[in-house]
Structures are given as C-alpha cells and as structure tokens.
Amino acid sequence: MVSDASITALSGRDIARKVGDGELSAEAVTEAFLDHIAAVDGPVAAWQYLGADSARRAARALDASPDKGLLAGIPVGVKDVIDTSDMPTGYGSKVYEGTQPVWDAPCVALTRAAGGIILGVAQTVGAAINPEWQILSGHLAFLVVLLFKPRGLFPRAVD
Numbered sequence: 001m002v003s004d005a006s007i008t009a010l011s012g013r014d015i016a017r018k019v020g021d022g023e024l025s026a027e028a029v030t031e032a033f034l035d036h037i038a039a040v041d042g043p044v045a046a047w048q049y050l051g052a053d054s055a056r057r058a059a060r061a062l063d064a065s066p067d068k069g070l071l072a073g074i075p076v077g078v079k080d081v082i083d084t085s086d087m088p089t090g091y092g093s094k095v096y097e098g099t100q101p102v103w104d105a106p107c108v109a110l111t112r113a114a115g116g117i118i119l120g121v122a123q124t125v126g127a128a129i130n131p132e133w134q135i136l137s138g139h140l141a142f143l144v145v146l147l148f149k150p151r152g153l154f155p156r157a158v159d
Contacts, residue, residue: 007032012074016115019062019073026059026073030117033075037119048080050120051087058117069115076116080124084108092124 007029010018018024034052041047055075062068083089083101085108090097108118 002028004032004035008036012071015074016068016070016072019115020068024073026062026068026115026117027056029073030055030059030075030119033119046122047077048090048121048123049087051084051118052120054086055117055119058112062115062117069113071111071114071116074116075119076111077119077122078105078108080121082108082121084118084121087118087121089121 002024007015007024015024015029019026019029034050034055037047037050059073062073078084078087080089081091083103083105085101085104088098088100090099104112112118
C-alpha cells in the first residue's frame, strides 16, 4: 500500500502515468489529497467549497473505466469564477454566494473528460480582480492545480 505522503509528493505527470497504468487508483490519490487538505487547510482556508463526495464518485468511476484520459486521477481545484455543475460558484462575491450553475464551464468539462478529478472550488477575490481593478496574476488561467510539495498544498494558476 502506498502512503498518503508518497502520493501527495508525486508530480501531476507521475499521478496520471501511475493511474493510467493501474499502479495507483484514482480513489487512493483523491483520498490522499482530501486527507492532506483536511490536515493543512484550516488556517489557510484556500477552499471556498470542497466537494469530497463528488470527487470520490468521480475517482471511483475513473477507476472502473478502461479509458483513463491524459489527466488520469490528477486532483484539481477550480477558481471560484469558473462554473461547475455540481459545486456552488460564488464568483468571489456575497451577491452570488451559493449560486449553483447547471453546467460545467468548458475547461471543467474538458478536465473531467480527460480524467481530472475536481476536488472543489478555490477561494478568489470578487470577480477575480484586486482593489486596483487589475486582473490578478493567473486570472486568465483556466484551472487552479495543486502543486505537490512536501510542506503543503499550494494553488498555482496555469496559463
């Protein structure tokens, strides 16, 4: 059995390869990252919404599928300005808090189709702009991915 710490230390490329080859289950990867988030996210509060149950369902479905996809089992968090059909999207605003889209944004749909596991929705500032009304670094990024660092889990925007 592989430990949670050794799973969370893997790169995204290694996770996709190991899940794709059947060396590691998407469910084990998902559980390792959910456990890690539970252990370290309290003071950080990086997650607006953590969809643990839907992530587990997606991981089990991926494990049962013969076609794992290019992002096989890679855990992903989406920024709170990107619609997900199964998680609330508040756009970083009290006005939209609790809004439940009925669709996935194209980038979320493509991520799911490629075997990525959406863990939840990451915090953002209102409309993803700072007080000077400049677009935040990474706003044009379509996903927040989890960097796998031994000292913790850090969101990083991918352009």
